[in-house]
Amino acid sequence: MTSETNNTFPVGAGATIAELEADPHPLLARLRAQEPVSWLPALGGWLVTSHDLAVRVMRDAAAFTVDDPRFSTARLLGPSMLALDGRAHTRHREPFARPFRPAQTRERFTAFVAAEVDRLVTSLAPAGRAELRGELAGPLAVAVVAAALGLEGVDPATIRSWYGAFVDAVSDITAGRTPSGRADEAHARLRAAVEEAVGPPGSASLLAEAAHQEEGLSVTEVVANAAVLMFGGIDTTEGMISNALLHLLGRPDQLDLVRAEPVRLLPGAIEESLRLEPSASVVDRYAVRDIRLGGVPVRKGDLVRVSIAGANRDPAVFPDPDDFDVRRANAADHLAFAHGPHFCFGAHLARLETRTALEAVLTRLPNLRFAPGPAPHAHGLVFRKPRYLRVLWGATAVSSDM
Template sequence: MATDLTRRFPIGASATARELEADPHPLLARLRAAEPVSWLPAFDGWLVTSRDLALKVMRDSATFTVDDPRFSTAQVVGPSMLSLDGRIHTRHREPFARPFRPAQTRERFTAFVQDEVDRLVGGLSPAGRAELRGELAGPLAVAVVAEALGLPGVDVATVRSWYDQFVIAVSEITAGRPGRADEAYARLNEAVRAAITGPESASLLAVAAHQEEGLTAGEVVSNAAVLMFGGIDTTEGMIVNAVQQLLAHPGQLDLVLADRALMLPAIEESLRLEPSASVVDRYATADIDLGGAPVRKGDLVRVSIAGANRDPAAFPDPDRFDVHRDNAADHLAFAHGPHFCFGAHLARLETRTALAALLEGMPGLRLDPQRPAAARGLVFRKPPELHVLWG
C-alpha cells in the first residue's frame, strides 16, 4: 500500500520535514497544483494544500477528527478542547470561549494591551534598534496570557518557560520524534489548582471550573496549557510576521503610512501570506475519497493552512503581499469549523496595537540589512529573530 502511494504521489514522496520547516511555499505550490491531497512518507500521512479541501476537512469533525491518541498536543497536556470533538469538545471549549467574544475582549483587554505596548515600545525607542520578537512580540503575548489566566504568584517569565517546554514537545512529536514537558505540566497543574480553589477567585480558570459544564480541575489544567499555545506562540508569530512582511515591502509600508485605515488589511494579508500556525492535524474516522486520494480510516490528514492561504483559485497572484487585496480576510490562519480560534479577536487587538505603536513611535522603521529575517518552523512559523532599525 505504501509503495503504491509513493508511486502515485511522487511530489509528496520526495518531500522532507526539513524542506517544509525552512521554506515550504514552493513545495506547497507544486503539491497544490498536481497533488492537492498527497501522501507524505515523511509524516506517514496525507497533506492537504488546496483551500476548498482544507475547508472540507476542518468543517467535518465527524469524518476528520482531532480525537485520536496520536494528536500531538494531547500527548503533551492531555485531552482538551483542542483534541476533542462533538459534545465533549463543546463542554471543554465554551467556558473558555465566552470571555473572548468581541465585546468582552475589547472591554477587558484594550487598556491592558495598550499599556503593555506603550511600556515595551517606550523602553525600546531611545536605542534606535531592537530585536522585536524577544523585546516586544513575545513579552506582550506572554503578559496578555498571564493576565487572562490569572495564576496567583506566577510571574510572566515562569509562564513563558512553561509554554516554551510545551511548544518544543509538540513540535518534536509533529516531526515524528518523542516530546515531553512533564515538569512544566506539573508546575502548571499546581498553579491552576491554586487559582481555582483560592478564596473569591475571579480568574478565567476559576470561572471555567465553576460553570455549568462542570470541568474537573485536571480538565481546566489541560485547557490552560492549550490557551498558552493559542495565546502566546501564535500571537507572537502573528505580530512578528506582520511587522516583517510590511517592512519587507516598502511600497506597501508607504501605503499604510499614508492611510492608517490600511493597517487592518495589512494584518489580514500577513495572516494569509505567512500564518503563524502552519498546519492542523486531523484523523480519518472512515475510508473516504478526498480530492481523489484514497484516505483510509485512521490515516493522519494534515491540513496545510500555509498551502490553503496561497491557493490561486481563491487568491490571485498568491505570493504577492498586497494591502489592497479585497479578500485577504478569507484566509484560514485561525482554522475553521468547530476548532476556529476563539482568541482571534484578542490576537488582532495585540497585533494592531503593537504595529500602530511601532509606526507612530519609531519613524523610519526598517529591517536591519545586516541581520536578515525569514519565517521558519514546521508547525509554528515566524522568524527566529526580527532585528529592526529606526531614526
C-alpha cells in the same frame, strides 16, 4: 503505505521535514498543483493543500476528527478543547470561549493591551534598536495571557519557558521525533500555578471561572486547556505580530501605503500577513471512516494534515498568492485561525494585540527598518515565525552587534 503509493504521489514522496521547516511554500505550491491531497512519508499521513479541501476537512468533524490518541496535544496534555469533538469539545471549550467574544474582548482587554504596548514601546524607544520578537511581541502576548488566566504572580520568563517547551514538544511529535522531558516539567509547574489560581468559587480569574462553572471541568482538564491557550494566546500571537512586522518592513512600498492610510489599510495588512504566513501552519485530523477526498481514497484512521500555509496561497482563491498586497480585497478569506468547530475563539484578541502593537511601533519608532545582517525569515514546521526580528529606527543607523 507502499512503494505504489509513493509512485502515485511522487511530489509528496520527495518531501522532507527540513524543507517543510525552512521554506515550505515552493513545495506546497507543487503539491497543490499536482497532488492537492498527497501522501507524505515524512509526515506519516496525508497533506491537504487546496483551500476548498482544507475547509471541507476542518468543517466536517463527523468525517475528520481530532479525537484520536495520536493527536499531538492529546499525547502531550491529555483531553482538551483542541483534542476533542462533539459534546466533549463543547464542554471543554465553552467556559474559556465565553470571555473572548468580540464585545467582551473589547471591554476586557482594550485598555490593558494599550497600556502594555505603551509600557513596552516606551522602554524600547530610547535605544534606537531592538529585537522585536523577543522584546515586544513575546512579552505582550505573555502579559495578556497571564492576565486573562489569572497567572499574574508567575514570572513572565517562566510562562514563556512553559509554552516554549509545549511548542517544541508538539513540533517534535509532528516531525516524528521523541520530545524531551521539558514539556513534562512545564506541565507539572503549570498545574501547580493553575491550582493556586483556581482557588475557591468566586475567584475572578478565567481559570477559576472555568473550574467552577456548570461544565464542571476538573483541575486536570483546566490545566490542559490553559496549556492550549498558551499555544493560541502566546506563541501564535507572538508569531502573528512578528510576521506582520516581517512582511511590512520587508516591503517598503506596502509599508508606505499603510503609513499613508493606516486606519483603512493596517487591518488589511494584518489579514494579508496572516494569509501569507500563518503562525500556525498545519492542523491535524484523523479520518473517521473510509472516504474519498479530492479523488483520493483515504482510509479510516489515516492522519489527514491540513496545510493552512498551502490553502492560504491557493491561486484559485487568491490571485498572485505569493505577493504581499495590503489592498487585497479578500485577504480575510484566509484560514489562519482554522475553520469549523475548532475556529480560534481568540482571533479577536490576537487582532487587537497585533493592531495595537503595529500602530505603536509605526508611529513611535521613526524610520523603522531591519538592522544590517541576514534578512529575517519565518521558520518552523508547525509554528512559523522569524527566530529574530532585529530592527533599528531613527534618522541614522545605530551601530550594533545584535
